[in-house]
Amino acid sequence: MDYLLHILVMVALYAILAASYNLLIGFAGLFALSQAAFFGVGAYTTAILATKLGLAFPLPLLAGVLVAAAVGMVVALPALRIGGDHLVIVTLALQIIAIAIMVNWRSLTGGTDGIAGIPKVVLLGVRLDTPGRFLPLALTGAGLSLAVAWRLASSPFARAVRAMRENEAAAQAVGKNIVAVKLAVFAFSAGLAAIAGGLYAHYISFVSAETFTLDVTIYVLAMVILGGTGNLWGSVLGAVILTALPELLKFIALPPDIADKSRQVLYGLALIAMLLLRPQGLLPEIPTRRRRIFAAAAVPAPLGATGPADGAVTVAGTGLERRFDGIVAVSGLDIELRRGRIIGLIGPNGAGKTTAFNLMTGFLRPDSGNVRLHGTPLAGLRPHDIARLGMARSFQDLKLFAHMTVLDNVMVALPRQKGDSLRYVYFAPWIVAAEERANRGRALAVLDFVGLADKAGETAENLSYAEEKLLVIARLVATGAEVLLFDEPLSGLAPNTLEAIFPIIRRLAADGKTICIIEHNLDVIRGLCDTAIFLDEGRKLAEGAPDRLIADPALAARYFG
Amino acid sequence: MDLVAQLLVNGIVNGSHYALLGLGFGLIFGPTRITHFAYGPLYALSAYAAWTASVPLGLPIPAAAAVGIAAGALSGMIAYRALYRPFERRQSSGPVVLIASLGLFIVLQNAIGIAFGSDTKVVSRYSADVILLGDVVFTSVQLYQVAALAVIGALLALFLKRTDYGKALMAMTDNPEMARIIGIDTIKVSLLAFALGSAIAAVPAVLILLKEGATPYMGFTAVFMAFVAVVVGGIGSLRGAVIGGFALGIVENLGTWKIDTEWQSTIAFIVLFLVLLLKPRGLFGRAR
Numbered sequence: 091m092d093y094l095l096h097i098l099v100m101v102a103l104y105a106i107l108a109a110s111y112n113l114l115i116g117f118a119g120l121f122a123l124s125q126a127a128f129f130g131v132g133a134y135t136t137a138i139l140a141t142k143l144g145l146a147f148p149l150p151l152l153a154g155v156l157v158a159a160a161v162g163m164v165v166a167l168p169a170l171r172i173g174g175d176h177l178v179i180v181t182l183a184l185q186i187i188a189i190a191i192m193v194n195w196r197s198l199t200g201g202t203d204g205i206a207g208i209p210k211v212v213l214l215g216v217r218l219d220t221p222g223r224f225l226p227l228a229l230t231g232a233g234l235s236l237a238v239a240w241r242l243a244s245s246p247f248a249r250a251v252r253a254m255r256e257n258e259a260a261a262q263a264v265g266k267n268i269v270a271v272k273l274a275v276f277a278f279s280a281g282l283a284a285i286a287g288g289l290y291a292h293y294i295s296f297v298s299a300e301t302f303t304l305d306v307t308i309y310v311l312a313m314v315i316l317g318g319t320g321n322l323w324g325s326v327l328g329a330v331i332l333t334a335l336p337e338l339l340k341f342i343a344l345p346p347d348i349a350d351k352s353r354q355v356l357y358g359l360a361l362i363a364m365l366l367l368r369p370q371g372l373l374p375e376i377p378t379r380r381r382r383i384f385a386a387a388a389v390p391a392p393l394g395a396t397g398p399a400d401g402a403v404t405v406a407g408t409g410l411e412r413r414f415d416g417i418v419a420v421s422g423l424d425i426e427l428r429r430g431r432i433i434g435l436i437g438p439n440g441a442g443k444t445t446a447f448n449l450m451t452g453f454l455r456p457d458s459g460n461v462r463l464h465g466t467p468l469a470g471l472r473p474h475d476i477a478r479l480g481m482a483r484s485f486q487d488l489k490l491f492a493h494m495t496v497l498d499n500v501m502v503a504l505p506r507q508k509g510d511s512l513r514y515v516y517f518a519p520w521i522v523a524a525e526e527r528a529n530r531g532r533a534l535a536v537l538d539f540v541g542l543a544d545k546a547g548e549t550a551e552n553l554s555y556a557e558e559k560l561l562v563i564a565r566l567v568a569t570g571a572e573v574l575l576f577d578e579p580l581s582g583l584a585p586n587t588l589e590a591i592f593p594i595i596r597r598l599a600a601d602g603k604t605i606c607i608i609e610h611n612l613d614v615i616r617g618l619c620d621t622a623i624f625l626d627e628g629r630k631l632a633e634g635a636p637d638r639l640i641a642d643p644a645l646a647a648r649y650f651g
Numbered sequence: 652m653d654l655v656a657q658l659l660v661n662g663i664v665n666g667s668h669y670a671l672l673g674l675g676f677g678l679i680f681g682p683t684r685i686t687h688f689a690y691g692p693l694y695a696l697s698a699y700a701a702w703t704a705s706v707p708l709g710l711p712i713p714a715a716a717a718v719g720i721a722a723g724a725l726s727g728m729i730a731y732r733a734l735y736r737p738f739e740r741r742q743s744s745g746p747v748v749l750i751a752s753l754g755l756f757i758v759l760q761n762a763i764g765i766a767f768g769s770d771t772k773v774v775s776r777y778s779a780d781v782i783l784l785g786d787v788v789f790t791s792v793q794l795y796q797v798a799a800l801a802v803i804g805a806l807l808a809l810f811l812k813r814t815d816y817g818k819a820l821m822a823m824t825d826n827p828e829m830a831r832i833i834g835i836d837t838i839k840v841s842l843l844a845f846a847l848g849s850a851i852a853a854v855p856a857v858l859i860l861l862k863e864g865a866t867p868y869m870g871f872t873a874v875f876m877a878f879v880a881v882v883v884g885g886i887g888s889l890r891g892a893v894i895g896g897f898a899l900g901i902v903e904n905l906g907t908w909k910i911d912t913e914w915q916s917t918i919a920f921i922v923l924f925l926v927l928l929l930k931p932r933g934l935f936g937r938a939r
Binding site for chain 2: 115119121165168169171172175176178179180182183184186187190193194304305308311312315347348351352354355357358359361362365366369
């Protein structure tokens with residue numbers, strides 16, 4: 091009986107580990123290999139504080155959570171800033187260091203002997219010294235951890251995380267600080283893993299380095315993949331199956347060493363088979379399904395005038411210069427954008443139009459020159475800073491969050507959301523809830539403005555091409571930025587659709603937005619823009635009334651040349 | 652001073668070892684973009700193949716080394732064909748392939764343990780000569796480790812510059828998409844990268860077998876150090892991988908001058924961390 095209860099306790103602990111790992115790799119799409127190390131940090135911190143300082147449950151466990159989260163942040167920061175494969179190698183290094191410390195720092199960790207005699211938890215006068223007595227605590231711990239993870243996964247913060255996972259550049263363009271988001275998820279996941287570690291230390295009363303090796307990370311990884319990435323219930327299911335199933339192996343008479351290795355072989359094979367046959371796992375991630383969304387009864391004005399459409403200069407770029415491997419992309423570019431005016435950027439392919447946008451919005455650093463927004467220099471600011479300051483851009487290749495709903499695509503872009511902060515998500519949920527209701531109204535109003543309100547519940551990837559273009563506009567407008575840079579917002583659209591979109595952009599300008607449009611279609615430039623700038627080979631060749639530029643035979647020769 | 656000279660020599664020897672591991676890993680990663688974790692257990696497999704040829708079968712050591720290298724190349728090609736290629740065909744994302752690679756890692760490492768046992772396998776009839784140069788001591792195996800890097804590095808450079816396959820491999824490292832467009836058979840080149848990379852890894856594996864013996868877990872440190880050498884040197888640069896390997900070996904050994912030896916792996920980590928902080932693209936990485 092105790093044996094069965096012991097397995098249940100282990101299922102509960104592994105469910106915490108699997109859920110914590112799933113938040114990282116499934117929800118945030120960050121691949122790290124240090125989950126066992128954080129499990130160990132939690133266990134060792136608990137063991138040390140409980141044996142050496144005699145602290146009582148739950149203080150050592152909570153300290154373990156903080157230590158793990160702090161270690162995680164310090165180690166992951168440089169890797170997260172670079173992105174790509176670096177997180178894998180850095181977290182692998184962390185795993186090795188963690189084991190080295192456990193084995194070598196004898197005065198603190200007991201070296202290879204580990205730490206024994208960790209006091210059992212005493213709650214309400216009961217010593218939790220049998221699996222049966224510990225089980226309620228383990229289940230409570232798992233339940234709380236899952237609830238905390240669940241809250242994260244269903245908060246506005248998770249929407250930003252999902253957007254980041256779908257497209258990092260687009261998430262930055264709508265003002266999300268993706269390094270901060272990643273760091274928060276990483277620390278969070280490390281802290282949760284440490285809860286499992288603290289409980290483990292109290293339960294077994296003994297910790298040693300062997301329990302926290304890379305094998306454990308792979309074991310938990312197998313649970314996450316089997317259950318389904320991005321689905322917390324999947325992680326619980328994965329923990330149940332992979333904790334219970336190997337116990338059956340015990341009925342086959344094998345030497346313990348061989349049995350253990352065979353178990354590992356099975357995990358590895360299960361992992362590969364799952365990835366080949368059913369990569370989404372047993373319980374796939376629940377997509378933000380199509381929902382029926384009822385327009386909010388009272389729609390607050392979303393687009394009050396930004397300011398007078400008076401033609402005042404809002405953005406000034408001077409002497410912008412950028413080379414790639416010696417090839418000039420933009421050279422000596424001066425550009426001024428004005429409030430209430432629509433300025434078109436035209437020129438042949440490779441003229442440097444998109445590079446100019448990248449330089450203005452912080453996606454690229456100029457080699458020389460500077461950009462000012464209302465006189466404030468933007469040098470050194472990152473894309474999300476610039477978006478928050480009031481200059482946002484769209485992308486030629488749309489970069490919609492394809493697996494999110496139309497409504498979520500717009501809601502994620504709304505500025506200054508308290509729900510993006512974990513502090514508010516956990517400690518002021520009522521504020522977040524009220525803000526969500528208001529934001530939903532604002533997002534629906536923006537969708538209504540571009541004529542997509544009836545598609546709000548649709549998944550973005552199911553939209554028609556014209557609707558996708560409208561959603562790009564809606565998402566850009568939703569940022570609340572006063573300077574809107576559109577990269578080919580109308581390319582590939584039928585003439586009658588164009589006619590429908592013109593008034594939208596004109597209305598934005600009339601409301602005091604500063605607008606710049608990259609466009610190849612000269613009819614659009616002629617029909618929409620107040621001024622046009624002709625770029626070629628990174629240089630500004632002419633600036634003036636669209637009709638005059640288009641009529642210039644020298645420019646026409648270059649353009650169609 | 653003698654101690655420093657000795658540590659420097661040890662550093663160069665270990666550096667050559669890491670550099671070879673980094674070369675093999677980088678040669679696979681460059682064109683295929685696969686983070687090949689199973690590189691580790693395949694390295695171990697090569698050592699066990701050489702041990703099997705040499706001890707139970709009694710082949711002479713050069714022949715046993717050849718068996719080890721052949722086993723490495725063959726198993727590398729099988730890993731690509733049987734494991735990675737199916738994922739490529741499904742256009743799986745990088746992390747999915749990496750997880751599959753971890754799966755293979757754990758399967759192979761434990762399968763080796765089941766087949767050969769967990770004890771250290773040594774070639775007891777081989778004993779290395781001890782060479783004394785002034786106050787500095789080293790063994791013939793250590794000399795082979797350095798020589799192996801020099802020979803393999805030179806041959807590889809020639810191969811990559813002079814032969815069509817070598818050029819195709821470099822083209823694919825630069826830009827896999829473009830390589831496909833200009834008609835390079837990327838599957839064949841990937842297969843070649845796996846064969847060559849694994850064969851290169853088999854050389855240090857055999858030398859470590861002669862030096863310290865083989866264990867089922869030897870592959871973990873190997874793939875970790877190879878990976879770190881590549882990241883420190885700069886992803887995509889083979890020259891960087893060699894220099895990254897040397898940097899690791901030398902810093903690790905000079906570090907033991909002041910720090911206890913059990914913290915060696917920690918030193919490698921600190922090097923990695925500093926490089927990522929100061930030069931995020933690695934010492935020879937290309938700006939992207």
